Every structure is written in structure tokens, then in C-alpha cells.
Amino acid sequence: MDAAFGSAFQEYWGLARLGYRLAPALSVGLEAGALGNEEYAAERGGAFLRFNLMATEITVSGGFAGNYIEDDPSGYMSVGIYRRF
16 A cells, blocks of 8 residues: 655645465556645555566556546556666
8 A cells, every 4th residue: 555645735646556476476456546735635446467577576566547527437557667776
């Protein structure tokens, strides 16, 4: 679980993931998150796939995102590359 908050514009961001390790280098699971500020608020939910390659981790996720103000949901996709030092 990761979260952040900023006081200047009341911005926030949070993401929680729950996964299962299929193999030593491969995990799969579900994710849910919320983000916004004093004028905007949205949520998202989907799935992720994570690969661990020695000191590098690659996470691919996607699903549906919605805005509390607008009724039409849309899709999202993200790729994260993390490296341990």
C-alpha cells in the first residue's frame, strides 16, 4: 500500500495491491486506488502483473478508472520500473 497527501491543494493519492506469488519472479493480483485534489476526485480498480528480475522489478497494471463528477468510466494502464540500489 502506498499513499501521499499534499496540503497546498488538498491533493491525495493512494494505491493498494493484493497479490499472489505464482513463481519466485512472478506475482499477479488486484489493485484499487483513489486520487484527487480540492477540485477533482477519481478512483480506479484493476489487476497487476509483477516481474522480479534480480534487482529490477517491472509492474504492469490496468483496469477501469472513474471520476466522481463524471459518470463515464474509462480504462487505464500503467507500467512501473523499479530498481534497487
